[in-house]
């Protein structure tokens with residue numbers, strides 16, 4: 001069947017990795033925008049979370065889509081990593097000579113696995129966290145803890161490294177490679193991960209440093 005042939009072909013796998021990566025990236029943008037309300041006040045963040053949860057069907061479908069995207073992206077990533085280890089000759093073409101030596105490109109499977117671990121810890125802590133406690137309180141209590149906050153900061157550094165290669169690789173997959181745009185693309189591969197690192201990483205720092213004590 002054409003679908004099986006597509007999924008098992010090298011270009012098919014690459015397109016699936018690129019498309020799921022792009023959708024996860026878009027999720028990260030919406031999540032960053034929602035979490036940015038933490039910098040305003042606990043009331044603003046709480047009312048954002050309450051508004052979100054006043055649409056349970058949308059939240060359920062959204063969560064399901066995110067879950068499937070994570071499973072496909074991580075599952076295929078692990079499969080490709082194992083396939084490449086078994087037979088380095090059939091290496092699927094995410095790496096070109098230009099980037100194959102960069103730290104980010106060489107560590108993609110490891111940074112990906114770490115992010116998966118982070119997401120599991122994160123979802124169990126927040127989405128399935130204590131009931132009858134406002135989410136703004138849960139976020140404050142958890143991220144004020146030294147080790148939990150440190151784990152978050154380390155995770156965001158690793159996420160930034162993963163994104164810096166993943167974003168570039170995704171654009172190559174979709175054919176965005178033109179001398180006119182390559183300088184801009186090269187800059188974006190640093191600017192976007194740095195932006196996420198500052199926005200997400202600032203949150204545990206805000207609570208750990210005591211600046212968010214009155215949150």
Ligand code: HEM
Pocket residue numbers: 028031035049059062063064066115119122123126127135139152159200201203204
């Ligand atoms: C300090 C930074 C972050 C904060 C404060 C934060 C906060 C939250 C909160 C409060 C929820 C639960 C939402 C709810 O059910 O009410 C949540 C869910 C989630 N977060 Fe984060 N988050 C952060 C960073 C991240 C990052 C970097 C990722 C991805 C790598 C991520 C992935 C997720 C996922 C997958 C869910 C579950 C979404 C769903 O099921 O709809 N989060 N986050």
